[in-house]
Amino acid sequence: MTITTFNPPVRTLMGPGPSDVHPRVLSALARPTIGHLDPSFSTMMDEVKTLLQYAFQTDNQLTFPVSAPGSAGMETCFANLLEAGDSVIVCQNGVFGGRMKENVERCGAIAIMVEDEWGKAVDPQKVEDALKAHPEASVLAFVHAETSTGALSDAKTLCALAHQYNCLTIVDAVTSVGGSELRVDDWGIDAIYSGTQKCLSCVPGLSPVSFSERSQERIKQRKERVQSWFLDLSLVMGYWGNDGGRSYHHTAPVNSLYALHESLLMLKEEGLENAWARHSMLHQALKAGLEAMGLSFIVPEGSRLAQLNAVTIPSNVDDAVVRKRLLHEYDLEIGAGLGSLAGKVWRIGLMGQSASASNVMFCLASLESVLNDMGATINTGVALPAAQKATFG
Amino acid sequence: MTITTFNPPVRTLMGPGPSDVHPRVLSALARPTIGHLDPSFSTMMDEVKTLLQYAFQTDNQLTFPVSAPGSAGMETCFANLLEAGDSVIVCQNGVFGGRMKENVERCGAIAIMVEDEWGKAVDPQKVEDALKAHPEASVLAFVHAETSTGALSDAKTLCALAHQYNCLTIVDAVTSVGGSELRVDDWGIDAIYSGTQKCLSCVPGLSPVSFSERSQERIKQRKERVQSWFLDLSLVMGYWGNDGGRSYHHTAPVNSLYALHESLLMLKEEGLENAWARHSMLHQALKAGLEAMGLSFIVPEGSRLAQLNAVTIPSNVDDAVVRKRLLHEYDLEIGAGLGSLAGKVWRIGLMGQSASASNVMFCLASLESVLNDMGATINTGVALPAAQKATFG
Missing domain, CATH: 3.90.1150.10 (Aspartate Aminotransferase, domain 1)
Structure with missing residues (x-):
């Protein structure tokens, strides 16, 4: 096999993502690589954080893009908020609720499933029944916008219910951020993850996440270390955190972050x-x-x-x-x-x-x-x- | 804060990585995004695999880039090859041996440390002593090229020792691939991970890995599932595997893979x-x-x-x-x-x-x-x- 430079076909992307990437974003992506500890890069990271706070509608200080695709963002939420033996109510109305269940179980926690037909929104009544029946549950997890079916669930109502029963909320917003109304602070979302290749129209490979004060408290009270070194927020925060320092954790995907910066800027410009x-x-x-x-x-x-x-x-x-x-x-x-x-x-x-x-x-x-x-x-x-x-x- | 398009300074990168990225690679990065299940993309993935086999000097079928930085590649090796209770001999002669220890422990396994002074190569005699003293050890892990000190260890000798004592080998080649002699098959390396932003001079964000038949056997015999869904090779293989199928696991970082393809091609052209x-x-x-x-x-x-x-x-x-x-x-x-x-x-x-x-x-x-x-x-x-x-x- 003789291998030569790969010139991709020029497609119009109207599947479930990646979506069309604007030339402005592709241009940003191709700018010269700089070091991940360069002071100019730090400034850009601060801007990415500010722009992500806008996209999520949150003041959460712990808001940043995980250096890997959406499924790693999902895992960041579950691995940091759960410990072995915890109980989690997981709503499933499509593929991605099932992936949440996988994540819960791999953390050694127990998934209490609330099932809805594929194509339907998550039923708040069923969720309330589960919350009532399982006072031991500490987290409610659901998908805001199910990419596998196109169903939108009522995140505001579900979060209010969860808090009523003393549960934190983990919300999959991979397909909703930038495309559907989403208000992390107003709705009381405690941990949220998204992807860059859907309504943000950036290249795939990063997963914006955000964590409320409540969820940060929960993480601080962990008895055991997070099972993933790469996704351990207590370490990642040293790099993306607010203490002004940029302690080395892993090498950030520099050019992908240029692209995310530009795509978020375009979202900000549009409103x-x-x-x-x-x-x-x-x-x-x-x-x-x-x-x-x-x-x-x-x-x-x-x-x-x-x-x-x-x-x-x-x-x-x-x-x-x-x-x-x-x-x-x-x-x-x-x-x-x-x-x-x-x-x-x-x-x-x-x-x-x-x-x-x-x-x-x-x-x-x-x-x-x-x-x-x-x-x-x-x-x-x-x-x-x-x-x-x-x-x- | 008014945020505008980020134009990075043009640096010469002579730190520990990222290194200078060639304009050919930046151009490749900025090509139009296509779907991660597009048949054209599959062809390119096959080529990336072939080129990585060349860079690693291996015929291992399970050779592909993890969709995240080198530390995720490290975690892929440890999380898949280890189960709770396993014993691993970990050589430390710099920062990254310490990170290996962290990974071992977060898998619930036991790290038996072989320490060498920072700046020195790993001492094969100490390793042999540890192998003799710990017949329960199932893996030997060491860093080929310590990025924190600049020391090169004798991977060939260390791997031969490991096999003599029935251990698999996990090798950190983040800084060695493309810059130092490295022969995965000839030297008997069982699991290896690297980074794209060092001697491959690609943008940061991907971690090429390769697994021998022996290590794949070990993975197949696991009693428990891998604790990370995102890094579980039994799932990732469905996408990067050889069965001709491309079953969806996560959305691949399409544009970064264009860049890796081009940088590997440049390495092939140079020899x-x-x-x-x-x-x-x-x-x-x-x-x-x-x-x-x-x-x-x-x-x-x-x-x-x-x-x-x-x-x-x-x-x-x-x-x-x-x-x-x-x-x-x-x-x-x-x-x-x-x-x-x-x-x-x-x-x-x-x-x-x-x-x-x-x-x-x-x-x-x-x-x-x-x-x-x-x-x-x-x-x-x-x-x-x-x-x-x-x-x-």
């Missing part, structure tokens, strides 16, 4: 509420087109995410063939179903920079054209009569 | 032996200049790393002031001492792209000029009489 509104508005446009074709959403109206649109695949077309044709003929990526939804749904992402009017039009036109060409049972010519008549090659 | 020889030749040049000034190495000749030159700080100059002046007047980063060597040594890196004739001349001239200007007790005008007479501003 968080404006970004939420943009996602919502474009979701409505996409929805109108998809429904005009006859495609239906799996999530009930009212708990649908704007940024992740899961629709059922028409019965007479092959899932993989459609996605392959979109990728090869139009350089358009949409997402496959995950877990129990594999082969049953497509997940169309409208995340960050991918949430644009041009992407909505392009996606509707391409999808309708491919489905029509494959003889799918859809309402052709309804959504985009002109676009679907275009022929290529 | 691994040529890269080792280049590091060695430039170390000799730097050494001649430093010694002419009267600066002395802390590591005895014969076990000095070419890529990390730790020299004692002249007694009458302030460590921090010298480094600050080099940084601010010449945009030159050299490294401070770490751990018990803080304030006592400088660590001058010649890693990857930083190992160039121009960097050697620039570093000698700048250092001599600053030291001379500060009235340090060094042999001025010996190393570079012309350069040190240059005045700026």
Whole structure:
């Protein structure tokens, strides 16, 4: 095999992430590498922290990006807040609640599962029942925006319930930050993790996290050390902390942090509420087109995410063939179903920079054209009569 | 605080890493992001694996970059190979042996320490004594190239000893890969981790690892699950594995992998032996200049790393002031001492792209000029009489 420089194809990314990365962010990424203890780098880190506090809507001092993808951010929350023998109420309504359970168990803690149907929001009544039935539970964990189904749960209500029953809250906001209303302080979220490659439209590889005073107290009272050296917040805080020092822990992913800085700056320039509104508005446009074709959403109206649109695949077309044709003929990526939804749904992402009017039009036109060409049972010519008549090659 | 786009200063990186990143690698980094399940990305991943096998000199199928910095690579090795109650012989002759101990203990295993003076290589006799005295030990762990001191240990001899006593070997090659002779298969290394920001001259954030058949067998025989979900090789292998599938585990750091691909390609083009020889030749040049000034190495000749030159700080100059002046007047980063060597040594890196004739001349001239200007007790005008007479501003 002769290996040469890799030139990736130029795709439009409308899957479950990564999303389209703006040229400003790619430019930032490619700036000259400096040392992770350089004073200029420290200044930039402080700015990243300030910008993350804005994105999370929090004053939490312990707010920073974990130097690894979202699943490491998840593990940071569980490994630091749990000790062996602790009980945690874990809500599962998709793939990522299941991953939370895995994390709880690998910490030697006990996961009390509250199950909801995939595609539904977490049911606050079931959560309250579990909180009542399990006074030994010390943490409530749930996914705010389920990337596997496109369901949005009511984080505010769930956090209020948790506190009523003296539980801390761990919230998966991988897909929500920057795309859906999220207010860490107002809602009383104690530990939260996200990813950079969804509605922040940065490159994948970092996981922004934030911890409330309450959760920091819990960490200080640990009896045993955190089982992961790499993710131990008591060590990481020496580098990202507020004491002015930058004690070496690990080598920060310098260039990825340039990119995160730039993407957060773009979010700040747009305004968080404006970004939420943009996602919502474009979701409505996409929805109108998809429904005009006859495609239906799996999530009930009212708990649908704007940024992740899961629709059922028409019965007479092959899932993989459609996605392959979109990728090869139009350089358009949409997402496959995950877990129990594999082969049953497509997940169309409208995340960050991918949430644009041009992407909505392009996606509707391409999808309708491919489905029509494959003889799918859809309402052709309804959504985009002109676009679907275009022929290529 | 008004935050604007971050434009980093352009530094010359001659510390303990990150090292200078070639424009080819920065260009690769900034190429358009594609999905982590895109077929084009899979092809690139296969190439990264092949190129890493070359850099490690191994045929190990389980060879891939962990999606996080070197310390996560270290944790991947320990967390997967150890179970609670296991005994591990850990050699410590600098900071990173101590970090290995931390990792062992956080896995619930027992670390049997073999200590050598900082700056010295690991003593094979002490290791053999420990292996004899502790037949219960199942792993020998040591650092090939100690970044904190610049000492190179004899990995080949240590691995042979370990196998003689039925131990697997875990080797820290963060600073050695690409800069020092290293032969994973020939030397019988069972688990190895490295970093991208040292002699590979890629951006920081990834940790190449490789596992022998023997270590994979050990992992398969585990009684308990790996305590880290994110680093569990049985899961990661589904994504980086050889079964042709790409089952989703976490979102790969797509752009960083473009960069790693390009930096590994550059290493392949140069040739691994040529890269080792280049590091060695430039170390000799730097050494001649430093010694002419009267600066002395802390590591005895014969076990000095070419890529990390730790020299004692002249007694009458302030460590921090010298480094600050080099940084601010010449945009030159050299490294401070770490751990018990803080304030006592400088660590001058010649890693990857930083190992160039121009960097050697620039570093000698700048250092001599600053030291001379500060009235340090060094042999001025010996190393570079012309350069040190240059005045700026």
